[in-house]
Amino acid sequence: MSNASGASSGSSIGRSRGRFYGVPKTCPCGEQIMELISKSNNNPYRRYYRCGYAVARKLANDNHMFKWVDEAHLEEIEALKTKNVRLEEKLEAIAAERTEFERIVFENVQMKLEKEIFERVEETLIEASSTSKKMMIGVIALCMVMVGFSKQLG
Numbered sequence: 644m645s646n647a648s649g650a651s652s653g654s655s656i657g658r659s660r661g662r663f664y665g666v667p668k669t670c671p672c673g674e675q676i677m678e679l680i681s682k683s684n685n686n687p688y689r690r691y692y693r694c695g696y697a698v699a700r701k702l703a704n705d706n707h708m709f710k711w712v713d714e715a716h717l718e719e720i721e722a723l724k725t726k727n728v729r730l731e732e733k734l735e736a737i738a739a740e741r742t743e744f745e746r747i748v749f750e751n752v753q754m755k756l757e758k759e760i761f762e763r764v765e766e767t768l769i770e771a772s773s774t775s776k777k778m779m780i781g782v783i784a785l786c787m788v789m790v791g792f793s794k795q796l797g
């Protein structure tokens with residue numbers, strides 16, 4: 644977290660801006676980023692990202708990109724973690740939605756089935772009653788015919 648290194652003059656500026664998140668690809672000035680190794684006493688051999696323009700001109704106390712590599716990587720990991728959590732939440736929401744959807748579909752199918760069965764039963768009942776009516780009419784007609792015959796015979 645220290646910015647007391649030979650190359651860290653831009654660190655506090657870059658950090659305070661807060662928009663350089665993770666591993667920088669280019670400097671805000673448009674220049675390519677270089678990966679260098681600190682030779683300072685405070686951060687010996689610590690790797691850092693630095694604007695190529697600033698390196699070429701050996702700038703100090705400038706607004707060009709400076710960032711410790713380990714800190715940039717930590718930020719990337721944090722960003723990934725956040726992304727992961729968001730993805731998990733999304734997946735959970737999708738799963739919950741799907742369960743709800745399946746429940747509705749299941750209920751609809753069940754309702755349809757029940758309705759269909761009810762209609763079938765009703766149809767069968769109507770059919771049965773009409774058949775029995777026909778049979779009754781047939782029986783009655785037969786009786787009348789028999790009565791007629793017996794009258795003729797008698």
Ligand SMILES: [Zn+2]
Pocket residue numbers: 670671672673674694695696697706707708
């Ligand atoms: Zn730059």
